[in-house]
Amino acid sequence: MDEPEWLNAEELTAWKALAEVLFLLPAALESQLQRDADLAMADYMVLVMLSERDDHCMRMSELAASASTSQSRLSRIVARLEAAEFVTREMAPDDRRAVLATLTESGLAKLVAAAPGHVAQVRRLVFDRLTPAQVLSLTDIARALAHPDDHAACDGPPR
Amino acid sequence: MDEPEWLNAEELTAWKALAEVLFLLPAALESQLQRDADLAMADYMVLVMLSERDDHCMRMSELAASASTSQSRLSRIVARLEAAEFVTREMAPDDRRAVLATLTESGLAKLVAAAPGHVAQVRRLVFDRLTPAQVLSLTDIARALAHPDDHAACDGPPR
DNA sequence: CTAGTTTATTTGACACAGCAACTACTTCCC
């Protein structure tokens, strides 16, 4: 393995600031949603994903992938949401292994009630603090960082 | 309350990319550290904070603040680290309510062993993907976002 | 000096995430 290149001064200051954001921002979003809508971020994401479908319906595995969560976690989340009557679960007609989760009326109502507060929090914590130019810059940067696994194999020797 | 201003197109794309980073990057760092050093990120942070002190020693409350974690969580983390003999806990001589956590030799050794892999991961997932200009830009942006609570009270009516 | 308050930390109860084992169904292939 290489001599591990330490971070230089600019990188270190950038990293400290980024680490703080990585740590505190999700917590701040989570806590707003929990307090105002009694939903976890993951619950909210699931409701959003379902709401974006025309039929408000998705297979568990697909839902897990779009909400970036594991199947087992999703299974428990949906069980919770089902208990709260925000979604229903039914066997898929074409493949009887699969389960279709469907957003209910009250689930949609819950989402509609929760979304404005969440968006306001995003605005307050992110966009109110950035200039339009920074927003564009952030988009590029975030996109560059957005796929941690992609370059996993690039550590190896060049072919 | 205001009409909740929805996000515009630029903000929405920025938010989607940022949300992904917020979700995946910590997980990728966590999992490298867990796999290669059997440490949680929070454990690592605690070791780092202690190592940065000349005496390798800090009060629990101070440690909780610098690692951005709750006291109760820190208490359990340090209990774990103590069980692994990476830190010791002792009553503070001047204030007998307080507890001083001290990094042990083997705790420092653990940190020294874990750090290069962690830094390499940070480099691989962050700095290898950004231009120097983007690093500077990121610093500004991250600093602007870094204190979610600061403006919490600004929502209320001015006194 | 002593009752009440504030500060520092831990702990019990409960909820949730991750892993691995499990069930149930489908597909592949001879």
Add this chain to the structure above:
DNA sequence: GGGAAGTAGTTGCTGTGTCAAATAAACTAG
């Protein structure tokens, strides 16, 4: 057709985080 292999989803176990209550020491005022 029928068994092996693969896929979809759930669940038991265990570890960890959170909240609130508990403990204990230090201030603060009368």
